Amino acid sequence: MFLLLERRSDGDVDLTTYRRPDPRAALTAEGTRLVRDGELAEVVRATESDPAAADGPRWVWDDTPRWYPRLLDAGVRVARCVDLRLCHAVLRAAAATAGHELNGAPRGPWDVPAAAERPSDGLFDVPPDSLPGPAAEFARQRSAIEASPGRRGLELLTAAESTGALVAVEMRRRGIPWSADVHDRLLTRALGPRPSPGERPAGMRADLDEVRAALGAPDLNPDSTAELLRSLNAAGIHVASTSKHELQRHEHPVIEPLLRYKLKQRLLVANGWTWLDAWVHDGRFRPDYVPGGVVTGRWATSGGGALQLPRAVRAAVVADPGHRLVVADASQLEPRILTGLSGDGAMAAAGEGDLYEGIVRSGAVATRAEAKLAMLGAMYGATSGESGRLVPRLARQFPAAMALVEAAARTGEQGGVVSTLLGRTSPSPAAGADELPPEMPRETAGRDTRAWGRFTRNFVVQGTAAEWALCWMGALRSRLHARWGDEGDVPHLVFFLHDELVLHVPSAAADEVAAVVVEAAAEAGRLLFGEAPVRFPLTVAVVDDYSQAK
DNA sequence: CACTGATGCGCG
DNA sequence: AAAGCGCGCATCAGTG
Numbered sequence: 075m076f077l078l079l080e081r082r083s084d085g086d087v088d089l090t091t092y093r094r095p096d097p098r099a100a101l102t103a104e105g106t107r108l109v110r111d112g113e114l115a116e117v118v119r120a121t122e123s124d125p126a127a128a129d130g131p132r133w134v135w136d137d138t139p140r141w142y143p144r145l146l147d148a149g150v151r152v153a154r155c156v157d158l159r160l161c162h163a164v165l166r167a168a169a170a171t172a173g174h175e176l177n178g179a180p181r182g183p184w185d186v187p188a189a190a191e192r193p194s195d196g197l198f199d200v201p202p203d204s205l206p207g208p209a210a211e212f213a214r215q216r217s218a219i220e221a222s223p224g225r226r227g228l229e230l231l232t233a234a235e236s237t238g239a240l241v242a243v244e245m246r247r248r249g250i251p252w253s254a255d256v257h258d259r260l261l262t263r264a265l266g267p268r269p270s271p272g273e274r275p276a277g278m279r280a281d282l283d284e285v286r287a288a289l290g291a292p293d294l295n296p297d298s299t300a301e302l303l304r305s306l307n308a309a310g311i312h313v314a315s316t317s318k319h320e321l322q323r324h325e326h327p328v329i330e331p332l333l334r335y336k337l338k339q340r341l342l343v344a345n346g347w348t349w350l351d352a353w354v355h356d357g358r359f360r361p362d363y364v365p366g367g368v369v370t371g372r373w374a375t376s377g378g379g380a381l382q383l384p385r386a387v388r389a390a391v392v393a394d395p396g397h398r399l400v401v402a403d404a405s406q407l408e409p410r411i412l413t414g415l416s417g418d419g420a421m422a423a424a425g426e427g428d429l430y431e432g433i434v435r436s437g438a439v440a441t442r443a444e445a446k447l448a449m450l451g452a453m454y455g456a457t458s459g460e461s462g463r464l465v466p467r468l469a470r471q472f473p474a475a476m477a478l479v480e481a482a483a484r485t486g487e488q489g490g491v492v493s494t495l496l497g498r499t500s501p502s503p504a505a506g507a508d509e510l511p512p513e514m515p516r517e518t519a520g521r522d523t524r525a526w527g528r529f530t531r532n533f534v535v536q537g538t539a540a541e542w543a544l545c546w547m548g549a550l551r552s553r554l555h556a557r558w559g560d561e562g563d564v565p566h567l568v569f570f571l572h573d574e575l576v577l578h579v580p581s582a583a584a585d586e587v588a589a590v591v592v593e594a595a596a597e598a599g600r601l602l603f604g605e606a607p608v609r610f611p612l613t614v615a616v617v618d619d620y621s622q623a624k
Numbered sequence: 625c626a627c628t629g630a631t632g633c634g635c636g
Numbered sequence: 637a638a639a640g641c642g643c644g645c646a647t648c649a650g651t652g
Contacts, residue, residue: 317638344633378644
C-alpha cells in the first residue's frame with residue numbers, strides 16, 4: 075500500500091491511497107481524502123500501527139525533509155517512504171529506464187536540492203511549499219520502474235535511497251553525542267587556551283616564531299601559500315608547492331616547526347573553538363546530511379564537515395552516562411563489492427578472512443601493504459608508481475575482478491555510461507555542465523578520456539558499495555525497531571560514514587546491538603548478491619568514546 | 625564588497 | 637609528491 079501526501083495551497087493535506095487489487099494488477103489510486111494539517115501526525119501514527127495493514131504503508135512524498143521532521147516532532151516514526159525527489163534523480167539517469175519519458179527528461183522542478191531547514195526559527199523548520207504534481211510524478215516513476223528490465227534493482231535502490239532519507243532526518247534530530255568539555259580540553263592541550271578573537275593561540279606562537287626565524291622572514295604569514303612559497307624558495311628550499319609531502323622531502327630547520335604549525339592551524343581552523351560554537355549545542359553535533367549528494371550515491375554533508383571528522387577530535391564523541399557507542403565498520407568494503415560484482419571465485423576465496431592477507435596467500439604480492447595498494451590501484455585506475463606497478467600482479471591472480479573494472483574504464487573512455495548493481499547510472503560525459511559533478515573536467519567529452527575512464531571504473535565499485543551501505547543501514551533500522559521500538563531510551567543510529575555506522579545505545583543493550591549490526595550486514599549482502607560467495611565482515615567495537623574504536 | 629578558482633588537507 | 641576515485645571546508649588571491 076502506498077499513501078501519497080500532497081500539501082494543498084491552504085496548508086492541509088490530500089492523502090491518496092494506492093493498492094494493487096491483486097498482486098499481478100497495476101497499482102491503482104483508490105481515493106483521496108482531506109487531512110487537516112493539525113491531524114496529519116495522528117493519521118500517520120494510526121496508519122503505521124494498524125495491524126490490518128499487513129504489508130505496512132509506504133508514505134509517498136515529494137521530499138523527506140519537508141514532511142518527516144514535523145512528524146518526528148509529534149513523536150511519529152515512519153517505517154517506509156518513497157522520496158520522490160531522490161527517486162526522480164535515480165530514475166531519470168538510469169540506463170535501465172531507457173525509452174521511458176523520465177529517462178533523460180529535461181531538467182525540471184524535481185531536479186532540485188532537498189529542502190533546506192531554516193536555521194533561524196525551529197531547528198527543523200522547512201518551507202511549507204511543495205514540489206509540483208507529486209501524484210503525476212509518482213505515476214511516472216512507477217511506470218518507469220515497472221517497465222524496466224532492471225526492475226528488481228530499481229525497486230530496491232529507490233526503497234533503500236528513500237529509507238536513507240528517513241535515517242538522515244532521524245540522525246540529525248538525535249545528533250551525535252558531543253562533549254564540548256572534552257573537545258575544549260583537547261584543543262587546549264594541543265593549541266593552548268582559547269585565545270581572544272583575532273589572536274593566535276599561545277601554543278602556536280612558538281612554532282610561528284621558529285618558522286619566521288628559520289626563514290629570516292619576521293613578518294611572514296604562513297597561512298598564505300603564495301607568501302610561504304616565496305619565503306621557502308628565497309631560503310634555498312626549492313619546492314613547487316607547500317604541501318606536507320613535498321616539505322617532508324627537505325632537510326631544513328624550518329621544516330619541523332612549519333609542519334607543526336600547519337597541523338595546529340588545520341585543527342584550529344577546521345575543528346577549533348569556532349567550529350564548536352557553531353555546531354555543538356546541548357551536547358549534540360547535528361550535521362546536515364545530504365543523501366544521494368554524491369554522483370556515486372554516497373551521502374554528502376553540508377556544513378560542519380561531518381564526513382571529515384578528524385581522528386584527532388573523535389575523543390569528544392562521548393556516550394551519555396549509562397550508554398555506550400557501538401561503532402561498526404565494514405572491512406575492505408569496496409574490494410568485497412568488486413568480488414560480488416565480478417563473481418571472481420579466487421577473490422572470494424581470498425576474502426574468507428582478512429582480504430589483504432588472503433591476497434598475499436594467493437601469491438599475487440608479498441605483503442599486506444602491497445595487497446592494499448594494488449587493490450586500490452585496480453579500483454582507481456593507477457597506471458604508475460608503486461600502485462600501478464603492482465596492479466598487473468593482481469590481474470594475473472584475479473582475472474574476473476580485473477576484467478570488470480577494466481570494462482567499466484573502457485566504457486567510460488569511449489563516452490559510454492556505466493551502472494551499479496542496482497542500476498544507478500553514471501552521468502554521460504556528453505551531458506551539459508549542470509549534469510556533471512562540479513569537479514569533473516568540463517572538456518572531458520573531447521579530451522581527457524582517460525580521466526573519465528578512471529571515474530567510470532570507480533563509479534561501479536563505489537556506487538555499489540554505497541548501495542550495500544544503504545541496505546545495511548536500512549536493514550539495521552528495521553531490526554532495531556522490531557527489537558526495541560521507538561519509545562524512550564532505545565538504541566539508535568547517530569552517525570554514518572560511507573562504510574561505518576555509529577550507534578548510541580543503553581549500556582545493557584550494547585552487546586545485543588552489536589550482534590544485530592552484524593546480522594544486518596549479512597542481510598545487505600544477501601539483498602545485493604544473493605547466495606554468491608562473498609562475505610561482508612565487520613569490525614565492531616563497543617566503546618565509551620569514538621576514539622577508542624579502531 | 626561579493627564572488628570565483630586554486631590550494632591544501634581532513635575523511636572514506 | 638603525485639601517482640589513482642569520491643567528497644567539504646577554510647583561506648588566500650585575483651577579478652568584477
